[in-house]
Amino acid sequence: MQATLTPSISWSFTDSDAGDSQSAYQVVVKEGTTIVHNTGKVASGSTSVAIPAGKLAPDKTYNYTVQTWDTSDTASPLSTVQYFKTTKAPVPTQTAPLGTVGTPGGASLTPTLTWDYFDADAHVQKSFQVRIKNTGGTIVHDSGVVTSANKSYTVPASVLNAGTTYYWELQVTDSTNMQSGFIGSQYFITNYPPPALIPVRPVHTVRTITKPIFEATIGNDVENDDQHFVIQVAEDEAFTMNVQERSTKTAVTGWEIKTASGTYVAMPASGAPSTYEGGSVKYKWQTDLIEGKTYYWRMTAIDGATNTRGPYHDIRSIRVGNVLQFRAKNPVTTSAPAERIVLTVQSTIANDGSVPASLKVEVSNNALDASPTWEDVTSKVNTGNYHNFTNKAKTAANWAVSYRVTIEANDSLGPIEVQGLGISFD
Structure with missing residues (x-):
């Protein structure tokens, strides 16, 4: 078995006349009966010859004969036919x-x-x-x-x-x-990769819920190829710490696209058609981000024809946790159910953003129950009026009055503060 297509063929020269030597040789290589290489009569005392490149092919069986001449130019008989096979090519x-x-x-x-x-x-x-x-x-x-x-x-x-x-x-x-x-x-x-998306929301540095919605405007692909999308969220601006990535190529759950006219549809598994260019893509994060942390996010489009990622848009940051909720540390025990209550909340609630921050105040007269009945008194707090309790039942041993306050930042970036709270009931 020859592992090369340019093997060397060698032989030995003997002559009955003492001192005589080889003066020439001829090697003929055949595949079956077809000659693939013939050196012709070569004047040389060499007893080997390499088959030139381009003569042999992989995985073939060849045979060859050798004939020599002595110093008197007397030819030897042809050698016996010898066979070899080349190895298979990769x-x-x-x-x-x-x-x-x-x-x-x-x-x-x-x-x-x-x-x-x-x-x-x-x-x-x-x-x-x-x-x-x-x-x-x-x-x-x-x-x-x-x-x-x-x-x-x-x-x-x-x-x-x-x-x-x-x-x-x-x-x-x-x-x-x-x-x-x-x-x-x-x-x-x-192919030209898709252009960078234009981020829409969340607003840069905004406070968000633990499962925020990210949205960006879809750019125009030159070849009108379908587009897939990727979002990355990390804990540092260099995107080296705890990078999380979601792609429509691997899962479309949570992804939606909308046309320029504003109609949302579920993200197709095949990608967003070119008819959605100028519209937007949005993704609702499917697991809870850690409240109180700042995250950085960016999105990019993937060319549906080449799987090439376009450039990421500018890096944006969010602060997870846009809900502030607190209640009375110790409910006030009463011998009978409280009938009415008035609360005063001194606060600063930002009103900027498309969805301004909101304040919600609730009270309970069975606050020791495993599942207290909470009654919304926000409008009464805003107008300074009493609220008449509607609840008349309890499961705990005693009646008790308590309150809880919930502030949602929503899109507001302005200051949100609670400076004081007053309560009176009977």
């Missing part, structure tokens, strides 16, 4: 990008070309070489021989032009230096 299979000249696959301007490798003789990949050509067959990039067992190659920047069709071919070499030859003409077209 077989690479291109996996991405794939396509024909009529329907090329999509790729970025720096695509990663990938392939599978197989060798019937279990020889590992030693090296590879990638060539990229334009549709006219001109080589626009040649990787050269890369000594590596990797089954991928990333095309350097500034090699390819956007919106252009190319094809790529590949040659691999195994550990015995057996080559596959350049195979494949897989076509791809380079």
